Amino acid sequence: METRTGFLISQIKQVQGRIFQRLLQASGVAEFNGPQGHILYVLWQTEGIPIVELARKTGLAKTTLTAMLARMEQAGLIRRTAAPGDRRQSLIQLTPRARGLQQRYEQVSQQMNELYFAGFSPQEIRALEQALDRVVRNLEQAEQALKTPKDEERME
Numbered sequence: 001m002e003t004r005t006g007f008l009i010s011q012i013k014q015v016q017g018r019i020f021q022r023l024l025q026a027s028g029v030a031e032f033n034g035p036q037g038h039i040l041y042v043l044w045q046t047e048g049i050p051i052v053e054l055a056r057k058t059g060l061a062k063t064t065l066t067a068m069l070a071r072m073e074q075a076g077l078i079r080r081t082a083a084p085g086d087r088r089q090s091l092i093q094l095t096p097r098a099r100g101l102q103q104r105y106e107q108v109s110q111q112m113n114e115l116y117f118a119g120f121s122p123q124e125i126r127a128l129e130q131a132l133d134r135v136v137r138n139l140e141q142a143e144q145a146l147k148t149p150k151d152e153e154r155m156e
Contacts, residue, residue: 005135019115023108029101036072037105039065040094043078044102048091050083077101 020034032040042057043049051069055062069092072078077098083089117125 016112016116020108020112023111024105027104027108029104029108031075031097031101032072032077035060036068036077039068039072040077040098040101040105041109043092043094043098044105047094048081050089050091054092 017034020037024030024032024034024037038058039054039060042054046053046057049057051062051065055065058065060068069078069080073080076095079093079095080090081093083091120128
């Protein structure tokens with residue numbers, strides 16, 4: 001069976017990224033971009049987590065995440081602190097500046113939800129999200145099955 005799901009998901013990601021960036025700018029949020037907002041969103045939910053866990057929760061490769069965190073640290077949005085009991089491990093903390101941006105980010109996220117689901121019934125939204133959750137689980141299982149020793153080294 002031929003499907004367009006992967007193509008559609010990629011297209012959604014591209015278009016939503018452009019719209020989200022414009023909505024951030026329109027709401028006066030210039031401190032971070034859309035991908036950095038995703039990192040902040042995770043940290044607003046669970047602050048003070050190691051990079052490995054942040055990579056897992058964001059779906060970003062550790063190398064990509066490390067570069068983004070460096071830029072966010074320079075912008076005064078996050079800081080790294082040594083983990084209690086293991087000074088080699090850094091925990092990612094939000095700064096007061098980043099905490100102050102949460103409400104505006106949530107407003108932009110709500111605007112995005114309204115755009116995503118315009119014309120959808122609550123039942124259609126639940127069904128779509130359940131189907132997408134299944135796709136994510138399928139892909140995560142496949143990723144685990146396809147991991148190589150080199151992949152494991154990159155995650156450490």
